[in-house]
Amino acid sequence: MILLFAWIVVALLTALVANSKNRSPIAWALLAIPLGLIATLVVACSTKLPAKDAVTATEPIRLADKTCPRCAESVKDAAKVCRFCGHEFS
Numbered sequence: 433m434i435l436l437f438a439w440i441v442v443a444l445l446t447a448l449v450a451n452s453k454n455r456s457p458i459a460w461a462l463l464a465i466p467l468g469l470i471a472t473l474v475v476a477c478s479t480k481l482p483a484k485d486a487v488t489a490t491e492p493i494r495l496a497d498k499t500c501p502r503c504a505e506s507v508k509d510a511a512k513v514c515r516f517c518g519h520e521f522s
Contacts, residue, residue, distance in 0.1 A: 454481040
């Protein structure tokens with residue numbers, strides 16, 4: 433009975449550590465059931481992943497777009513002429 437309680441505590445501890453490292457807490461908790469403290473140590477020593485909603489440096493910076501009034505295509509804000517229909521912006 434104590435061993436079962438210890439396994440549950442280790443699985444919860446592993447899930448908490450994985451969540452703090454932006455990793456899947458459910459997957460790591462399930463991995464901690466057969467591996468025990470080994471899974472906890474592995475996730476604790478791993479590096480923290482970037483948040484899903486964080487903008488990374490590899491993503492290009494989007495320039496502002498405007499919509500052409502004649503063809504309704506999206507063109508860059510700095511464009512003087514629509515590349516699709518040739519409409520000149522004032």
